[in-house]
Amino acid sequence: MPDWVEPVARYILEEGLPGTLRVSAIAVVGSALIGVVFGTLMTIKFLPLRGLLRFYIEVFRGLPILVTVFIVYFGLPSVAPSLEFAPLTSASIALVLWGSAQVAEATRGAVQSIPRGQHEAASALGFGWVGRHSSVILPQALRRLLPPFVSLLVNIIQNSTLAQVIGGLEILEAGERQSERLSSSPPIGIGEIHAAEIFAGVAVLFFLISFPLTRLAAHLEKRLV
């Protein structure tokens, strides 16, 4: 293997990969929490609340995620200086806005698919609205949400590359920086272009992360539906 490979691979794995994982972890957890709450609230027959949540879902599912990233990264600081976030944080926030909209829509469907009798049985046992949903309805709905959750995870990991556009150090940005470094003249670089090898490596890395997860999603889909 040529000499340039090792430091490049190290940089991508040691500096880039943690960035991707951090953004993805925050985005998945945030999307799941907010999405499940919003999706459950969507089943309440209170029109203004439902209209508000529907608007939230349609807006953040409809916008290109890159535009949401720009809104968070460039737009929020112009509104209030205290809302200035680092690139990786901005990308995480944007992905939470998008992901929670996806999860909310899926949760609404899953909650509504739980038979009426479950609600009635829980009420008969003396559960209030919160207890009924958290102890009876959601545990059953979450089972049905598992396949879409895994697909969401894959989508979030892939879309975390959008942080690259605003300079956040994740896998793709790490690859891009190394590709630029190598092309500069010594001693910094080696004056050679290795973009193809580096970006192919980045693609392989993402494939290795995503492929088992998409298989898992397909498997869960078959088993749980």
Added chain:
Amino acid sequence: MLVATYDLWAFVSENGDELFDGLLNTLKVSGFAIVGAFVIGAVLGAARAHRIPVVSQFTAVYVEVIRNTPILVQIFMIFYALPQFGILFDQFTVAWLSVMIWGGAFNSENFRAGFQAVSYRYREAGYALGFGPFSTFLNVTLPIGGRIALPSSINTYISVVKNTSLMYVIGYAELTTTALNISNLTLETIEALTLLGIVYLVLVWTLSASIRLLESRLALPESS
């Protein structure tokens, strides 16, 4: 000029021509990519559904590679990596080509599912009427399976339109690039972002409303 006053109308009217060109470029790239993704999807989806050797396996690999790598990495491959092998495209070509390849992969899955949902009896009926395999596909499987695949394929086209915004990274002057470049000079960031939000939501919402309209109009008689 540096005073931060929000005036969306001034932003749009002062840069109207440029923004309109940007919108046209977004639509042009989307149009090229959607037509391409439709053809790729129909052809490769058919190959998959009918298990045509070689093409079917190639499609499976193509779909998995595209689905499991970020589209941004795919764009970087086409824009930064291919020139290393002497393959150099202009920005417009990279723009429609990359979203077409991406959309084609997702669409071939949509069409595969649609074609596979067509009952074998229909095809048998085609053969019984004297149609060959190819004309049976054109006259029986495609019209029925195509309709079944329509809602999911329109969803793919919607994603294609949204993904054209990624051409910002290669500096192609579609809507997102144009609006942000203007705002870099005039500091009208909020105006630019508002406009982007409105235009993309109108495009996306119109397309998704069309799904519902088409679903009811093109629904197969027995599925209602």
